[in-house]
Amino acid sequence: MQVAxxxxxxxxxxxxDARRAGQIPGEVWAEVQAANALFEELRSQGQHVVFDDGRLNGSTVIALCDLEGRMLREVSAGEVVGSPAPIVPMRRPGDAA
Structure with missing residues (x-):
């Protein structure tokens, strides 16, 4: 008789998980650092990116918002996932260029 x-x-x-620790490829870390730099740049401008998964209407929306949550503009998925044109913070009237 064999026992399982x-x-x-x-x-x-x-x-x-212990074997995998520390094995994150350098290119992944580079992408994480780039995302963090963009996050910090947007936050310094009083902005952040919001993702709405579309549960209510089935349409995913990505938006650049101020820190109070007001949408400044929609952002294309290409801007978010690495197209040649990165997300650029919106300048407010009177901001230094």
Whole structure:
């Protein structure tokens, strides 16, 4: 009679995660750092990007908003996912160029 082998999934996952730690490719870190730089630039201008998953109407909306949540303009998915034209913070009247 053969008995089924028992696997401790939590322990196996912990070992797997420990092996993967520190193995994030450099190009991934570069993208994370670029995203963080954009986040900081937008925040310094009093703006941030908001994603609406479209649960209400089925249409995903990406918008550049001020920190109070007011939409300044819609942003195309291409601007967000790395098209040649990055998201540019909107300048307010009177801001230094």
């Amino acid at each position: 082998q028992v696997f401790q999934l939590d322990a196996a996952r912990a070992r797997r």
